[in-house]
Amino acid sequence: MSAPKKAAPKKVATKKVATKKVATKKAATKKAATKKAATKKAATKKAATKKAATKKAATKKAATKKAATQKAATQKAAASATGSAALDTYIAEHPPEVAAKLREVREIVRRVAPHAAEKIGYGIPTFTVDGKNVFHFAAFRHHLGLYPGPEAIAAHTAALAAYETSKGAIRVPFDRPVPTALIETLVRFHVG
Incomplete structure (x- = not known):
């Protein structure tokens, strides 16, 4: 009976290696998911920053255009006076x-x-x-x-x-x- 006892520990060892492989695979998957989430978060933050910068530039451009239009209107009004x-x-x-x-x-x-x-x-x-x-x-x-x-x-x-x-x-x-x-x-x- 000593032979069957030795076989049982081999199965346990194989089971431990398999469990270790599954744990490593899960950790790698979790790490990849975390990395992917971080990349996605960074991309979202970058897009938001870019969008905010674009919006700020558009607002500044609109304000400049409005000021130029008002100045032109003032000059035109002054010129149109008799x-x-x-x-x-x-x-x-x-x-x-x-x-x-x-x-x-x-x-x-x-x-x-x-x-x-x-x-x-x-x-x-x-x-x-x-x-x-x-x-x-x-x-x-x-x-x-x-x-x-x-x-x-x-x-x-x-x-x-x-x-x-x-x-x-x-x-x-x-x-x-x-x-x-x-x-x-x-x-x-x-x-x-």
């Missing part, structure tokens, strides 16, 4: 002593060219005749800028010797009077 009203607004935005000089320049140009249309062009008061810019003027920190165009400046260099000039601009310091005769001459250069 020329005289737009010039009135421009002049009113300046301190009283500067506004008085701006009104004086405007009246001189109106007197010489009563048929000229008023508008804001290039962000400053502009007079046009038949769609052509004739005269611009603007207020700056220390001077009044007159813009009759480069041709008018070139044709009147002697009369402009007392002022700082560039190709298309004449600077009249605020501490000097508005040069009425000079403005009349420069406007007549364009309107005859």
Whole structure:
């Protein structure tokens, strides 16, 4: 009977190895499932982050577009205001002593060219005749800028010797009077 007893432990050993194999297989399956779940979780997190970034970029783009649309609408509204009203607004935005000089320049140009249309062009008061810019003027920190165009400046260099000039601009310091005769001459250069 000793032989059958020895056979029984072999079966138990085989059973232990089989149990160990099953346990190892289960552990490997569990490890693979955990790894797969972790990969899936990471992919989901990455997708959520990407989706959030895309949403944030879209929101920022929409806000930028909205701001650009509002700015364009504001500019369009300002441009669509009647020329005289737009010039009135421009002049009113300046301190009283500067506004008085701006009104004086405007009246001189109106007197010489009563048929000229008023508008804001290039962000400053502009007079046009038949769609052509004739005269611009603007207020700056220390001077009044007159813009009759480069041709008018070139044709009147002697009369402009007392002022700082560039190709298309004449600077009249605020501490000097508005040069009425000079403005009349420069406007007549364009309107005859």
